[in-house]
Amino acid sequence: MSSISENLPNPCKALVSVAASLALSTLALRLADRLPDAVETYLILWFRSLSSRVSSQLTLLIRDSNGLAPNQIFEAATVYLGTKLSPSTSRIDVYKPAQEDELVVSMDRDQELVDTFKGMKLKWILMSARNRDSSHPIQSRKKSSISKFESQHFLLRFSKKHRDLVLESYLPWILSRAKEIREQRKAVKLHTVDYNGPDYWGLINLSHPATFDTIAMEPNIKAALIEDLNSFVGGREYYKRVGRAWKRGYLLYGPPGTGKSSLVAAMANYLKFDVYDLDLNEVQCNSDLRRLLIGTGSQSIIVIEDIDCSKESKLLDEDKITLSGLLNFIDGLWSSCGDQRIIVFTTNHKDRLDPVLLRPGRMDLHIHMSYCTFSGFKTLAHNYLGITQDHPSFADIENLLKKDQATPAAIAGELMISQDPEVTLRGLVEFLRHKLDDSESVHNL
Numbered sequence: 001m002s003s004i005s006e007n008l009p010n011p012c013k014a015l016v017s018v019a020a021s022l023a024l025s026t027l028a029l030r031l032a033d034r035l036p037d038a039v040e041t042y043l044i045l046w047f048r049s050l051s052s053r054v055s056s057q058l059t060l061l062i063r064d065s066n067g068l069a070p071n072q073i074f075e076a077a078t079v080y081l082g083t084k085l086s087p088s089t090s091r092i093d094v095y096k097p098a099q100e101d102e103l104v105v106s107m108d109r110d111q112e113l114v115d116t117f118k119g120m121k122l123k124w125i126l127m128s129a130r131n132r133d134s135s136h137p138i139q140s141r142k143k144s145s146i147s148k149f150e151s152q153h154f155l156l157r158f159s160k161k162h163r164d165l166v167l168e169s170y171l172p173w174i175l176s177r178a179k180e181i182r183e184q185r186k187a188v189k190l191h192t193v194d195y196n197g198p199d200y201w202g203l204i205n206l207s208h209p210a211t212f213d214t215i216a217m218e219p220n221i222k223a224a225l226i227e228d229l230n231s232f233v234g235g236r237e238y239y240k241r242v243g244r245a246w247k248r249g250y251l252l253y254g255p256p257g258t259g260k261s262s263l264v265a266a267m268a269n270y271l272k273f274d275v276y277d278l279d280l281n282e283v284q285c286n287s288d289l290r291r292l293l294i295g296t297g298s299q300s301i302i303v304i305e306d307i308d309c310s311k312e313s314k315l316l317d318e319d320k321i322t323l324s325g326l327l328n329f330i331d332g333l334w335s336s337c338g339d340q341r342i343i344v345f346t347t348n349h350k351d352r353l354d355p356v357l358l359r360p361g362r363m364d365l366h367i368h369m370s371y372c373t374f375s376g377f378k379t380l381a382h383n384y385l386g387i388t389q390d391h392p393s394f395a396d397i398e399n400l401l402k403k404d405q406a407t408p409a410a411i412a413g414e415l416m417i418s419q420d421p422e423v424t425l426r427g428l429v430e431f432l433r434h435k436l437d438d439s440e441s442v443h444n445l
């Protein structure tokens, strides 16, 4: 059986809806002090139900918190709508988070914004309300929880017929868009051991420009590493299913100047993960080491450089740091205290490493950073000189690199001598020839 209001034409429905809202407000004002509370409440609910039945619009209320924890949809909508502000918006909210490079803009309260999604029109309004202690059932029960003086909420209005689409597609899509936007904005940070800092870590922005495009290394190794990182970060379900901590270990080995530190920076920039540079020479004892590791965040890369040298660091006899102690702690309960952690060890001498580190299953990938190959050189020539095509000097350089042992750092140094490709490549050929002559004469001694 249909109600009278359902049979009305649309313009009439709108009129009835407005009239009902007006009547509701007037009634509430007039009767507030004349009628018993129960009757007043009944009348207000009756009018509200009448107005919602005749309206073709549905309004979602998205509060900033439930009184205990922030509402993730509210936070995501704030981030997402900040990227949707139109040039005609008359007021916007701007702030600068600590340690971030960019200003963050968002919608200001009492402002409206219209968004579209799969042909739907959605109207967002940001409202704020003063909090009364007893206004929220959860807040009034637990006073120590979030009890802000003012709370905010979004009203999201759209046609009732899109209810399922909004709940099942639009809002989940906003959650994932906001995650992407946050990741793009996030400045990667470098944490270094600092006993005066919180959790023994000091922090600065890592503005290392290395990316996978600028790193000179064997293309198949680079591609395998990128694939490994992608499957690691997308592996939440897999790690859960197999009951393993969500972490990954890489051993980077190769001579000095082959790009081990640059590769760590490239990985951090690619994943937008913070880097924790754990210099074991700075760590006094096992309890400090544990405190440092516990202080590392999720989505981070913990780097222990020159692991072959670290274990010779000054050690306290009674509370000695040993490599196996470190590895046991990393593999033990600590590893389940955070998600998406990558542990990187670097060394110039893989042959000198403690076998405990090389044991199968200990480090997931061993990555060899080699002397500069011709394909590595082409990456550097592109980075430093903008050369993308073949060049007449390339044949000589390819031949020389097959015989020479030149690090990418040394080649990069030569490529920086001049910005003129002719001068620079001629100089590089000379450099490689001299180097080869020198090493042959040493060999013949």
Ligand SMILES: Nc1ncnc2c1ncn2[C@@H]1O[C@H](COP(=O)(O)OP(=O)(O)OP(=O)(O)O)[C@@H](O)[C@H]1O
Pocket (backbone or CB within 6 Å): 214, 215, 216, 217, 254, 255, 256, 257, 258, 259, 260, 261, 262, 263, 348, 369, 407, 408, 409, 410, 412
């Ligand atoms: N594979 C590479 N690709 C691009 N640039 C590189 C590479 N290797 C070295 N470089 C250049 O040389 C500089 C020094 O390299 P880097 O410190 O990354 O090498 P490393 O292997 O970590 O050396 P060390 O073992 O001495 O710490 C870098 O800043 C970078 O400019």
